[in-house]
Amino acid sequence: MKPISGKRILVCGKGGSGKSTFVALMADVLQKRGYETLVLDGDASNPEGLIRLMFGLGVNNEPKPLLEFFGGLDVVTCPVDDPSPLTRIDDLVPVPEKRIDITREIPSEYYIKKKGISLFQAGKIEAYGQGCDGPVEKVVRDFMVQGEWVSLIDMKAGIEHFGRKIPDTMDMILVVLDPTLESVSIAKRIEDFCKKTKMKNFWLILNKISSKEMESMMMEKLGELKSRVIGSVSYDSELIQRELSGGSLITDDAHKDIEQIVDELEKSVLDKK
Ligand SMILES: Nc1ncnc2c1ncn2[C@@H]1O[C@H](COP(=O)(O)OP(=O)(O)OP(=O)(O)O)[C@@H](O)[C@H]1O
Ligand SMILES: [Mg+2]
Structure with missing residues (x-):
């Protein structure tokens, strides 16, 4: 088994810091290293989400939201009002106790599989007045799968999900920081939460760094x-151009930086053993 196989990794941070870009690039690095890679788009507010960034595809190709698989908003509740675990529609055993067998249980319309990466979407805000992101985040919290999949989860900006205890089921928290004081203060808040919950696998990634x-x-x-910084990603204007032109981000320079970050994450897990 590879060092980070089976881990659930939550990627969070300030708005626009580069979370989705990082997730797309890291997923590519992971699949190239032979990891079974699951990417979960946990940002309910972003209409196209990761699909375009990862595969250069548009909204029409979006996978069905997992929220529907679990029964939709009538069944899946906000984790603050009701912390009870996520269950399948016809089975009361909590998903975290009986993890999902992706190939047997999840119909193919719920994910896009390409180049060794399977992309899922937790749920979207689709209707005016739909309510809070809580139910979507419960799916993020409890969508635990069998096997050696690494789950990379792209979260909405900010720290709201900590208020909903979504990180309770995660193995690792990665915070992406752009060079702003706001990113620094968000990282400090998240560190506080991680201390309180005794989450040790908490790392920072400096992004859009243009000089030493x-x-x-x-x-x-x-x-x-600063002892928590596990790596930096250089400022790369090509990433912005690719994003604007609607193409996928894959095969970019920033890859080298992400390769090093994955090396360090693998080491951090091996050192703990
Ligand atoms: N290393 C980088 N160098 C230059 N630009 C970058 C880098 N990483 C991300 N960007 C650019 O920053 C912008 C925001 O990136 P991205 O959408 O990944 O951020 P995000 O944190 O997911 O945003 P949101 O909070 O809206 O979900 C995009 O234009 C992207 O191309
Ligand atoms: Mg994003």
């Missing part, structure tokens, strides 16, 4: 938290 000076400034602003 900028990296040093960020490290200085992070203070003691």
